[in-house]
Amino acid sequence: MLLIRCPYCEEERPELEFRNAGEAHIARSANMAGETDDDFEKFFFIRSNPKGIIYERWRHMHGCARFFNAVRDTVTDKFIMTYKAGEPKPSKLPGVGK
Amino acid sequence: MSGAFRIPSAGRLSQAKTARFSFDGQSYAGIEGDTLASALLANGVHLVGRSFKYHRPRGILSAGAEEPNALVEIKRDAARKTPNVRATVQELYDGLDAQSQNRWPSLSFDVGAVNDIASPLFSAGFYYKTFMWPKAAWKSLYEPKIRAAAGLGVSPDKPDPDHYSSRYAHCDVLVLGGGAAGIAAALAAAETGVRVILADEQAEFGGSLRFESGAKIDGQDGFAWAQAAVAKLAAMDNVRVLSRTTAFGYYAQNFVGLVERVSDHLKTPGRDLARERLWQVRAKRVVLASGAIERHMVFADNDRPGIMLAGAARTYLNHYGVAVGKNVGVYTANDSAYAAAIDLKKAGVNVAAIVDLRDNPTGPVIDEARALGIEINFGRAVIRVGGKLRVSSMTVQPKNGGGERTIPVDAILMSAGWTPSVHLFSQSRGKVAFNDETKRFVPGTYAQDCVSVGACNGTDGLSATLDEAYAAGANAAKDTGAKTAKGTKPKVDASESWSRGMLGAAPGAGADTTVKAFVDFQNDVTAKDIRQAVHEGMRSIEHVKRFTTNGMATDQGKTSNMHGLAIAAETLGKPIPEVGLTTFRAPYTPVTFGAIVSHARGPLFDPTRKTAIHPWAEAQGAVFEDVGQWKRAWYFPRAGEDMHAAVDRECVAVRKTAGLFDASTLGKIEVVGPDAAKFMELLYTNPWEKLEPGRCRYGIMLREDGFIYDDGVVGRLAPDRFHVTTTTGGAPRVMNHMEDYLQTEFPHLNVWLTSITEQWAVIAVQGPKSRDIIAPLVEGIDMSDAGLPHMSVREGKICGVPTRLFRMSFTGERGFEVNVPADYGQAVWEALWAEGQKHGAAAYGTEAMHVLRAEKGYIIVGQDTDGTVTPNDAGLDWAVGKKKADFVGIRGMARPDLVAKGRKQLVGIKTRDPKVVLEEGAQIVEDPKQAIPMKMIGHVTSSYWSENCGRSIALALVAGGRDRMGDTLYVPMPNGVIEVEVTGMVFFDETGGRLNG
Known part of the structure; x- marks a missing residue:
């Protein structure tokens, strides 16, 4: 069972308290009704599914109930870092590349 | 006397404590402290089972968890029958009842053994080649006949009456393995004061000190030192010592699963005692001290009962005081078998000959064996053995060919060397590295905060092991923030040293199709099968494994993997590291479902949710159905009514007079805040801004893909307050969906969401008489059609308690839904019921509700709807706000x-x-x-x-x-x-x- 750090609770808690919520940093258009079919396809269906670093959303479901973002390596399953919802994609990742 | 093969002067068990047991109905005597295997061997019993595929007679190979052959059924009573128990692990208790498996009609005469003669039909890949066609044969032949003939134990056929427990634990240093290395590491860590857990799968700590008669530590016999050291550890407040506890899985971030066998060794386990306990341990540092496992020699008919690992024979002698034979032979490519021969010889057992495949090995144990007068044959191989149900002779030949000689024996001790037990290290996602000199895979690159010490790290010799382990224990403690250790490192006064062995098949186990030189005993895989797999085109070791099933039995190839790999590599003409090792997976040894499931079964499998009105429905004899975790009243049968009669009556009553329905399970969410209406506009297809307080609307929620996600009636209580209802099953996901949008897409909206499902009990009163039933109990609400029109909501009192009274209908009749605080749910229901009786109202259940709607x-x-239905598909276009600029979907x-x-x-x-x-x-x-x-x-x-x-x-x-x-x-x-x-x-x-x- 993974330990995940909730950036709101500022604590590492067991995976059981959390729920994955898909890829992060996919913004919903402010003009949703006016999106083209292609743009909607990109927004709704297309996901990066990388081998390696993924930016994804988690919810501290059985804790503070907040959604937040996490950077995880899909190969090692290691969490690189977590940060609050709405914060920008981190430009530097701690410990990556070592 | 507890068996003719017991040597009173040998072993550590007290002869005074006799325990009776039975095997296949025959009664025997053993001693407390025996395993079932040692007790059988003490009575001269080697034949204990039949093999998986060929039904070949099998004996006891090992003295530990790696045992592939000696699997038996242990029976306590009709419900407590455990198949595939390793006799080498099962501790003896007085009255133990064991049965052999996979044989009919008896162990010594087994009809299924015809498979052995027909074995050319069942060679590698048999299943893949045979279980193909015709389709009909699946039903008539493959499943019922061929599969039934294979296999090992029989599953118990009654529910498991035992209980299991489960615990979480945290520690600084977790030490897995309680041999010399593990104990030294635990001592070093514990002396710094950090929290330590030390676990070992055996009943007693000591590991290979159980048989290493030549080990002396701190002036004591090695095993005695181990007991003293563990007693010292157990007495420390910061240490937890777990015996009979197997670490079966190493998961992410130093999370380790252990199973403690709490009562399987007891004659009459107390009813309050769990059978097994699952430990889920999170450790800051893990020290792996899992030791090494001895490999057998791969030669013709090496599976005959009486042929066993040399280290096992030594354990039976030095720990249990049991001689595995009276006239034993030794076949080895490794020094450690000499130590077994020496110990047996000194105990008075005749050692007929040592056959050593190596050409001219030298060393102290070889000299000692020679000095004891044991015949030693270098450069020779055992090419044949006599005997079927028990080995009777071994035929020896120079390994490059030449004259044969047959030597009568009643047991053969074999050793091809020791394989470091890297299972847990590999499970931790560490990468093993091949040491070309010692021909061993040892821990290479670590993936987690752990360290391997001793034999599992490829470290040879007791002194080096204790040095390494003590330092590793101290370092692990230091890494967790501990100060320097106060203790002193154990001092090795005497130890044994062995040189390495061999991998793969010995000469004489050649390509000859009639030779069965077993690599994997449990799955009946021979050297020939592995060669054949390569010849038939398997190149990857993972393919060879699956085609032959080598290493895929419940023993997970503990004795066979390295031999299989070496034979495949040789046949492929590639070096071993290029062929690579198969993946080690949890569990290390089989784990019962009971231990994993623990209390989460039966009524405790999933939480049961009951409404406030549940007791009333139960008293009325309602039949309940499960809706998610909820128990809902399905229908209320009266005397003589079946389901159809009850539902018909309930449906008619609602339309004729009135019906009462417990709608408490409906999901309810309160959406509150200055931007509540804006939020509702975005989450539902309908328009909400203009809905007047006091009015209700049927709302549809979509996913972003435009398909219907949920629906429900929403009441606006105030400009900034909506009482939203959801489907019963959809409540949690609707709440999650709303929170997701509120927190991440629309965080600018000032809105609070609160689940109020359990706070409000809901009583639907539906039918022409519904108002007449409710009105007398209501205060402060105008119940007229003008005051409370269809699709409206009012706050007031009913029976003196607060209510949110909805005028709405899911039946098409005049209808109300009375929301009251859940604590008053049953009282208000009973009051409404009493009123309803005056009008001939009926209680109705979910089935009638379904029919009526x-x-x-x-x-x-x-x-x-099924997740692919749009509002238009469902004929609900009218509920989609045409002028809205945005909503989800x-x-x-x-x-x-x-x-x-x-x-x-x-x-x-x-x-x-x-x-x-x-x-x-x-x-x-x-x-x-x-x-x-x-x-x-x-x-x-x-x-x-x-x-x-x-x-x-x-x-x-x-x-x-x-x-x-x-x-x-x-x-x-x-x-x-x-x-x-x-x-x-x-x-x-x-x-x-x-x-x-």
Whole structure:
């Protein structure tokens, strides 16, 4: 069972308290009704599914109930870092590349 | 005397403590402290089972968890029958009842052994080549006959009456393995004061010190030192010592699963005692001290009972005081077998000869064996053995060919060397590295905060092991923030040292098709099978493994993997590291379902949710159905009524007078805040801004893809306050969906969401008399049609307690939903029930609720929709705000395929014969005479007998359904085609006049 750090609770808690919520940093258009079919396809269906670093959303479901973002390596399953919802994609990742 | 092969002067068990046991109905005597295996061997019993595929007679190979052969059934009573228990692990208790497995009619005469003669038919890949066709053979031959003939134990056929427990634990340093290395590491860590857990799978700590008679530590015999050290550890407050505890899985972030066998070794386990305890340990540092496992020699008929690992024979002698034979032979490519021969010889057992495959090895143990007068043959191989149910002789030949000599023996001790136990290290995702010099895979690159010490790290010799382990324990503690250790490192006074062995098949186990030189005993895989797999095109070791099943039995190839790999590498002509090792997976040894499941079974498997009114329904004799975790009253049968009679009566009562229905399970969410209406606009298709406080609206929630996600009636209590209802099953996901959008997409909105499902009990009162029933109990609410019109909500009091009174209907009748704080739910229900009795009202359950809403064509999300249905498909376009600029699903709904013609639309269906009730899920076709497979144009989503309509009614999703009104379609069923007519969705009171009736 993974330990995940909730950036709101500022604590590492067991995976059981959390729920994955898909890829992060996919913004919903402010003009949703006016999106083209292609743009909607990109927004709704297309996901990066990388081998390696993924930016994804988690919810501290059985804790503070907040959604937040996490950077995880899909190969090692290691969490690189977590940060609050709405914060920008981190430009530097701690410990990556070592 | 506890067995003719017991040597009173040897071993550590007290002869005074006799324990009787039975094996295959025969009674024997053992000693407390024995394993079942040692007790059988003490009685001269080697034959304990039949093999998986060929039904070959099998004996005891090992003295530990790696045992592939000696699997038995242990029976305590009719329900407590455990198959595939390793006799080498099962501790003896007085009265133990064991049975051999996979034989009929008896262990010594087994009909299935015909497989051994027919073995050319069952060679590698047999299943893949055979279980193909004809299709019919699956039912008649493959499953019932061939598969039944294979296999090991029989599953218990009664529910498990035992209980299991489960604990979480945290520690600084977790030490896995309680041999010399593990104990030293635990001592070093514990002396710094950090929290330490030390676990070992055996009943007693000591590991290989159990048999290493040459080890002396701190002036004591090695095993005695181990006991003293563990006693010292157990007495420390910061240390937890777990014996009989196997670390079976190493998971992410130093999370380790252990199973403690709490009572399997007890004669009469107390009823309050768990059978096993699952430990889930999170450790800051893990020290792996899992030791090494001895490999057998791969030679012809090396599976005959009486042929066993040399280290095992030594354990039986030095720990249990049991000689495995009276006249033993030794076949080895490794020094450690000499130590076994020496110990047996000194105990008075005749050692007929040592056959050593190596040419001219030298060393102290070889000298000592020679000095004891034991015959030693270098450069020779055992090419044949005599005996079937028990080995009787070994035939020896120079390994490069030459004259044969047959030596009578009653046991053969073998050793091809020791394999470091890297299972847990590999499970931690560490990468092993091949040491070319010692021909061993040892821990290479670490993936987690752990360290390997001793034999599992490829460290040879007791001194080096203790040095390494003590330092590692101290370092691990230091890494967790500990200060320097106060203790002193154990001092090795004497130890044994062995040189390495061999991998792969020995000479004489050649390509000859009749030779069975076993690599994997448990899955009956021979050296020939592995060569054949390579010849048939398997190149990857993972393919060789699956084709031959080598290493895939419950012992997970503990003795066989390295041999299999070496034979494959040799056949492929590649070096071993290039061929690579197969993946080690959890569990290390089999784990019972009981230990994993623990208390989470039966009623405790999943939480049960009950409404405030549940006790009343129960007292009325309601039949309940499960809806998610909820128990809902399904129907209320009266004396002599079956389900149909009860449901018909309930449905009629609602339309004739009134009915009471417990709707408490409906999901309820309060949406509050200055931006509550804006938020509702975005989350639901409907317009909300202009909904007046005190009014209600039926809302539809979509996913972003435009499909219906949930629905429910929403009441606006105040400009900034909505009381939202959801489907019973959808409540948690709707809440999650709302929170997701509020927190991440619309965080600028000032809104609070609160789940109030459990706070409000809901009593639906529906029917022409509903107002008459409620009105006398209500204070502060104008109950007239003008004061409380259909689709409105008021706050006031009922029976003196606060209520949110909704005027709404899911039946098509005049209806109310009385929300009261859950604590008052049953009292208010009883008061309403008493009023209802004056009017002839009935309580109705979920089945009647379903029928009544279907009569009106009201949909149930999840029954009439399936995640691919749009509001338009469901005929709910009227509920979509046409002027809205945005809501979740607005764009998805407009995708080309979702607005295309010919989509499945929800319609009503009437059978031509009104008495026929369609099956829900039944497929609908246009032409019943077309060839199979027919083109299906839709399916039935809801179908009931409607007593109110006097006929069957159904809803269905049909392609282009709304353009087919009045058309005849067909529902082909196994016993005939049913003719149906497409209709509108409302079957009762089409004008809706009864809402105010």
